């Protein structure tokens with residue numbers, strides 16, 4: 001069976017021959033891969049900074065953003081049927097019986113850090129013709145999202161982030177859940193970064209009623225600014241607007257959703273977070289490098305303005321379900337914007353330039369089959 005992976009010992013990104021997977025337990029389902037999205041994580045794995053094959057394998061099959069169609073189900077599968085479209089989740093629990101998050105299917109909060117992740121860490125990914133996994137690791141996709149659901153996994157980053165925001169917001173009962181209004185009604189959000197995670201995050205913010213600004217590098221107009229403004233957010237470029245000017249323009253910033261992985265811009269914006277504001281970090285910067293910042297002023301703000309700074313990684317099943325629901329909503333409200341996020345679909349043969357060549361477009365997808 002065809003698959004695309006890395007062979008770390010040879011520092012190769014290559015097409016590998018992988019054994020056709022078979023169902024081996026009564027709760028598993030077998031899926032034929034339709035689409036696999038490529039993101040910065042895949043491209044980083046292809047520089048061999050991380051990405052570890054499973055034990056006993058020379059290679060790691062890539063791909064963690066996938067959509068497939070169910071071709072077989074085992075005897076005890078209850079919800080999913082042959083012919084259904086499904087999206088798989090990524091992280092699998094650690095084996096430690098004392099890891100309470102993992103034992104409660106919340107491996108996104110795994111306390112031992114011994115989880116594995118499909119296509120990233122010690123578990124093969126989805127850049128292959130077929131894969132098998134337990135039913136509970138799949139989310140049903142309605143047929144109308146056939147050409148959009150590959151965006152579900154990157155959208156889960158925002159969905160889990162916002163679920164954290166709602167938990168935190170519950171400390172301010174007057175600021176959430178007004179009957180008949182979306183939860184972000186009357187609040188202002190700044191999204192840092194206009195990659196797929198940023199654009200999808202901004203869409204969720206608009207959907208939830210936030211007055212939403214996306215702060216990103218490229219001057220406008222550009223492809224991303226056009227998409228962003230088409231669904232009702234405001235695009236602001238770092239090239240002509242400083243974080244202080246951004247804050248003046250926005251007014252009090254209630255939420256920052258960081259989706260750029262650059263600490264300097266992030267902390268500069270954090271300096272302007274508003275009273276009772278929440279700052280959500282989702283990006284992962286390179287480990288090296290130092291930043292000098294006005295620490296006293298920042299700490300004064302955090303305390304005196306009751307601010308919350310929260311990091312979030314990976315996503316639970318509820319966030320995947322929220323992502324599928326919201327993709328449906330985006331598809332109804334902003335079909336062109338959603339369509340434009342997927343820059344192009346490529347055949348498998350193009351994997352080398354997509355993974356190791358110059359980055360182009362917003363979200364590139366490998367179409368494994370029709």
Ligand SMILES: [Zn+2]
Pocket residue numbers: 038039040041042064065154
């Ligand atoms: Zn990704």
Ligand SMILES: [Zn+2]
Pocket residue numbers: 093094095096099101102107109110111112113114115
């Ligand atoms: Zn765990």
